[in-house]
Every structure is written in C-alpha cells, then in structure tokens.
Amino acid sequence: GAGVSQSPSNKVTEKGKDVELRCDPISGHTALYWYRQSLGQGLEFLIYFQGNSAPDKSGLPSDRFSAERTGGSVSTLTIQRTQQEDSAVYLCASSLVSGLAGGNEQYFGPGTRLTVT
Amino acid sequence: GENVEQHPSTLSVQEGDSAVIKCTYSDSASNYFPWYKQELGKRPQLIIDIRSNVGEKKDQRIAVTLNKTAKHFSLHITETQPEDSAVYFCAGGGSSNTGKLIFGQGTTLQVKP
Numbered sequence: 001g002a003g004v005s006q007s008p009s010n011k012v013t014e015k016g017k018d019v020e021l022r023c024d025p026i027s028g029h030t031a032l033y034w035y036r037q038s039l040g041q042g043l044e045f046l047i048y049f050q051g052n053s054a055p056d057k058s059g060l061p062s063d064r065f066s067a068e069r070t071g072g073s074v075s076t077l078t079i080q081r082t083q084q085e086d087s088a089v090y091l092c093a094s095s096l097v098s099g100l101a102g103g104n105e106q107y108f109g110p111g112t113r114l115t116v117t
Numbered sequence: 118g119e120n121v122e123q124h125p126s127t128l129s130v131q132e133g134d135s136a137v138i139k140c141t142y143s144d145s146a147s148n149y150f151p152w153y154k155q156e157l158g159k160r161p162q163l164i165i166d167i168r169s170n171v172g173e174k175k176d177q178r179i180a181v182t183l184n185k186t187a188k189h190f191s192l193h194i195t196e197t198q199p200e201d202s203a204v205y206f207c208a209g210g211g212s213s214n215t216g217k218l219i220f221g222q223g224t225t226l227q228v229k230p
Contacts, residue, residue: 042220104216108162111160
C-alpha cells in the first residue's frame with residue numbers, strides 16, 4: 001500500500017514569508033509526527049498527534065511554528081515569518097499506537113527540503 | 118527534559134569487522150527503543166527495535182541489547198558489509214503510553230571494503 005507522502009518535496013522561500021508543508025500519513029495510522037533534520041544533524045522532534053487527543057507541541061522551537069491535523073488524517077505544518085535558521089528537511093512520520101504497547105514503528109515520509117533565502 | 122545521547126558520532130570499520138553504537142536515555146519510564154538506518158538522501162527506516170521487557174534481540178547480523186538499570190542500549194552489527202554504510206539513529210520513547218520518540222544525534226558508519 002501507499003506509504004507516507006509529503007509535499008512539496010522542495011520549497012525555496014524568501015525570509016519573512018510563510019510556508020505550509022503537507023503530510024499524508026499511512027491510512028489507518030492514528031499517530032502522526034513532525035521532525036526537523038538540519039544538514040548532517042539528528043531528528044529533532046517538533047509535534048505529535050495521537051487520535052483525538054490534544055497534540056504534544058513540546059518540540060516546536062517558537063510560536064512561528066504550528067501544525068494541524070484535520071479529520072485525523074492529513075497534517076499541515078505552518079512556519080510563519082520564515083528565518084534562515086528554519087532551513088532544514090522536515091520529515092513526517094506515522095504509526096499505529098497501542099495504548100498498552102506505547103511506541104511502535106514509525107514510517108517516515110520522504111521529507112520536504114525547505115530553503116529560506 | 119527527555120534526552121537520548123548517542124556515541125560515537127562517526128565510526129569507520131573494515132568490511133567483516135563488527136560495529137557497536139551506544140545510546141543512553143534520561144527518561145526512566147521509556148519502554149520502547151528502536152534503531153533507524155538512514156542512507157544518504159533517503160528517509161529513515163526501522164532496522165530493529167526492543168521493548169523494556171527484553172534484554173536482547175537479534176535479527177541476522179544485527180542485535181540490540183538493553184540495560185534498563187543503567188539506562189543504556191546498544192546496536193551491534195556483525196560481519197559488516199559496505200552496504201551497511203549509513204547514518205544510524207537510536208531513539209527512546211513509549212512512556213505514558215505515547216508514541217513519541219526522542220532520537221539520538223546519529224552515528225555515521227563507514228564500512229571500508
């Protein structure tokens with residue numbers, strides 16, 4: 001079946017502009033995650049959605065970052081007034097989450113490479 | 118806050134040798150520890166995972182060990198091959214029955230033929 005998809009694959013924007021990044025998770029996956037990966041760096045947790053629960057926003061670096069997940073499926077990560085330090089690959093992942101088992105395999109999308117000029 | 122430390126940041130081995138990557142975690146409630154492999158320009162993919170009720174898990178040339186008391190876990194790759202060259206990430210999570218993972222900083226493994 002289809003994996004996690006993200007769009008656009010590449011985005012170049014001018015400093016100060018807003019951008020929206022989209023993630024389509026695997027059908028039926030109740031959990032959705034956003035990460036940021038700067039060049040040569042690790043995966044920085046941004047935000048986590050699980051079913052109808054309030055999202056865990058503890059990783060968002062500033063109030064310029066926000067995310068929504070509509071209808072428990074597609075998610076959009078919005079960065080307002082972009083800065084050059086926002087340049088990175090933004091990865092989305094989804095998983096099945098069992099309340100008893102906690103963590104499960106996260107399936108990653110191909111990422112969106114954001115460049116802020 | 119939650120933290121996962123990973124060492125070494127880079128590792129170079131000869132083909133056929135073993136490679137070991139180590140991680141420590143801070144959240145004692147963590148109960149799920151996956152390892153992901155990321156090849157250049159590609160997305161991370163799960164290679165093995167372990168839960169806190171198990172001390173060791175093996176899958177062919179790959180094994181992971183977990184020491185809950187010391188809060189550390191390790192990835193062991195035996196008989197390394199050039200195609201094992203990639204960046205490897207450990208992660209910890211599952212506390213409070215959530216799927217949230219905190220990733221280590223990554224280890225770049227180079228296997229020399």
